[in-house]
Amino acid sequence: MTLKLYKNYSDKIVVDKNITQSGSDITGTLREDCSIIDPVIAIEGLSDMSVNYAYITEFGRYYYINNIVCRGNLFELQMHVDVLKSFASGIRSNSAVIARQEKNYNLYLSDGVFKTEAIPHYEIRQFPTGFSGYHFVLAVAGA
């Protein structure tokens, strides 16, 4: 098994993570049962404790390192699969009904996210003309 350790600088919701590999590839053998989704892998002599991301070649998946537990010289990496990064191309090959998007949007749909201030904006427009002047009208019977 080959394990690559990274430093991930991106949020979990980012598909294309900004990662930098830390050290060289680590090879070893699985000695116990190992989940492909939540693998726990113990390695000997972890030099860089700031790693937070990994790739397991045999599993073909990227993983978040959720926790590192030290057992003497053994460092147990508790990980969870990053489905967004691992299956990025597959996700992008699909279509979906988009509820909210950063660049493709329709502002005429009611949006509860926006907030309004207490003081409203006023516009007062007068019509060009109105009633000007007053007139007497005398009504008399007959022509």
Added chain:
Amino acid sequence: MSTIYRIPAYAHVDENTTKQLEAYFCCSTVLYDYILTHSSQHFLIDSHGTFDKEGVKNEFVKIMGDNPIGQNIEVFCGLRENDPYPTYPFFGNTLAFGGMIPNYIKPIVYGAGGWPLFTDYTFVNMGIQTSDVGYGKIDGALTRYGSGGGYYGRSVYVDYTNRIMNFNMTICPDDAFSADGGINPKYLSPATIVFPGLNISLGFNSDGTVCGGIVVTAQGESVYAVDINTWLNGLKVDGPGTVIEDSDNPYSADGTSGPGGGNGKYGDIDGIEATDVPALPTINAASLGLVTLYNPSVAVVNSLASYLWSGMFDPASFKKLFADPMGCLIGLSVVPAIPSIQGSKNIMFGNVDSGISCDYLSSNYCNVDCGSVSVDEFVGSFLDYEPYCKLNLFLPYVGFVPLSADDIVGGSINVQYNIDVLSGHCVAFVKHSVKGVLYSYSGNCITNIPITSQSFTGALQSYYTGLSGIAGAALGALGSGGGGLVQTGAEIARTAANTVFDMHPTFQRSGSMGGAAAIMGVQTPFIVIQRPRFSVPNRVQKYVGQTSNITMNLSDCSGFTMCDYVHLDGISATSEEIMEMESMLRQGVIL
């Protein structure tokens, strides 16, 4: 030594005859050997019928036997391995080979059932068998045989006795028939819609299963070889020539439920037949001759008053028509608009000429156009419309009236009055630039000037009515304002726009504005547009996106993306991972 493949041909003797059987079979390629078998061993092989017939090609082998009624003849022809064009032995028919095969010899090919030696054949491009009895010849029917064998087209004789069905089928649209089984009336129009049809021939095996078929379009343009059993897709074939269809059982595979809806006039109903401001009435009191409407100036009114109370006015002559001098005066009033002047003449009280010249009106109706004001979108979003944007229009002699932002925003509105100066009634029309007249309100624009004690009482009554309207409106405003303050206080934290603006109380801006009071009011219409002042954080789209509701390929999305509905296909991941991906897409990801 080369492997010899022996391929069979079959015939059946089905005629009772006493003479000795004499038949032939042939192989169109090099024949290396043959074996003739039969049920009763009555057949003999002629002089050619010896083994070691290598080199014989297209040469008939004669079969001789004794009275083999009801027997099957089997001939196995030996063909050398890797023969470039191995072919099938066959029995010639009487037409093709000059009667070398007696009529009672019927070559047979079994497509399925019976002898399973032909299961590897594929019949394509089959011809139509016009007779429903006997047997027929199909040219080029056999195109492939044997695993890995070559392709070669040649004739095959098929026994179709009672195993052929020709029928026509019409292809109809789904709604060709109405619910009661009749033809849908829409297809009964003079322009008859011709549905495409198919001519279909099916061949059946002895057990009733379909062994092959042909489909010819109504236009005769194409012939399709079909896998009939697959094509019929569930129709039960109960013997030759009979197709049993499902009845009207609602629980049959067809069922009774079907798609529906969506056939509205969407796209066709978007026209607006705008209503214009109506023209003034063509019949009016002033034109009848019973009433004359004068438009006196202040000087003329003063002269008139002097005349009425001077010695020049002769009550004796006046009383011939009226009980008192004021009987012929219908009223003196002040109005904000005046109809067109028809001319000038002396003011007449009955038959008494006052000698005071004054302009008089051609009609008691007039129109006042106050012009137009545009109400544009402010943001270009949902905030420009109801319930977030509130419009109030002040109309002189009517008061404040609310307008729907949905009606008005994005266009201009024009205000016009139609006024009757005799009664003082007026109608204010609010006309949208595209949608025409959307609102109309009535009011009163007259102020009566008392010229007798009775008319003064009436004028005061009108005055107080106007004041009470103002007072009532003020009380109403206070009442709704109080409630609004309570609500506003409770909602200190401003949340979503659609919540906040619903919370804003609606204040009444005036009461009924008409008559004597209105003449002291504002004489020009104006509109109050109250819009939400929205608070937008910098680059908010990056964090939460904006409303989209568009179906898109995710590859076309960049930045924050939140899905309403997504079904991920084509991803080789565990179901748990798929669920997590779909969940994250619904909560929002950054692509």
